[in-house]
Amino acid sequence: MQKYYPYLITLSHMINDSCQSVLPALLPLFIYTYGLSLEQAGFLILANTALSSLLQPLLGYISDKLNQPRLIAAGTLLSACSTGMMGFVSSYESLLVCATLAGVGSSIFHPEGAKIMNRLGGGKKGKAMGTFAIGGSSGFAFGPLFAGAIAYTVGAHGLAAFTVAGIIISTVLFLLMPRIVAHAQTIDQAVATENPTVAAQPLKNYWKYFGILFIIILSQSVNFRVINAFIPVFWTHELGTSPEQGSFALTVFFSIGIFMTYIGGLLGDKYGPIKIIRLSLLIWLPSMFLLTQVPEFSVTIMMPLAYLILLMIGAAKAISYSPVIVLGQTYLAKSIGFASGITLGVSQTIGGIIAPVVGNLADTYSLPAAMMTLVPFLIVGLGASLLLKDPKKLQ
Structure with a gap:
């Protein structure tokens, strides 16, 4: 049973983040239902991310001090219930509340999840x-x-399925968490026995290099959250597809990550996380620029090119996912919960603060022009990656 504990945590992560992906996928529906502008749609993403971003480091800090792993179950449950309620509300304001609570659930889950x-x-x-x-x-x-x-077949009430899944996994996690923690303690002791010299060294925090890493996290987060928010709209408004195809495009974007996130973790163990982070940005930067130019191509090659670029961006994001988390936890070895709150939680949410700005630019000019403003963030991130240092050389 013990060997399945990591997969149980991973399953909870899947349900939690599937709840976070619902809002962007259904933006075209909400825009139509409530007559929203793209700026208002951006504020929905902001509601889903802003409070979460502020809470994430705080909850990570509390995690380091109090160590409450059952928050993994609580966060998943809150996200799932809030997502289900999105299918039953009748106003834009109520939708904002649900989006906010779903984001809070995410902020509760991620620090403890990454820590365990x-x-x-x-x-x-x-x-x-x-x-x-x-x-x-x-x-x-x-x-x-x-x-x-x-949502597009049986109706928005079907989102209650997310709530049911969340209740089941949260209950299982809550009941098994004492056993999971005990197993983690056994692993800690085994690692200390195998590496007594490393275990004897006092833990240190390298805030300078963590700050540099945070700049990279910010550059990635801004691009990731805006793409996550507006890809369905980009597909329907700029490429002329159906809303269902817009949701499918978002699925394609994240599907590549299922494979590449695991590969990124293995590559990080073999070559070091810093090299993989740099490789990610080298792929992401030109791909983001090319995506904004896709509507200018002929119809015959526009869609295949759009999907190819989307896969490249998804792969670039995915391979850096694990290396960023591990590097952050290594730089802040004394504050792993706080580091996890930044590298895992904030990296997925803080960029949503930019979404209303991009939405406003899209309303004023065009969505491709608005998305072009994301490229400079990646340039800054790539430059910052050159300043990172291997934690082993800092000791």
């Missing part, structure tokens, strides 16, 4: 975080497809 997976990984933390990341990538990949299939 770090411990369960033992000496192979990259592989462990890669496994954990598969859950998030699967949720972001299949959540939009599932939500779109429900």
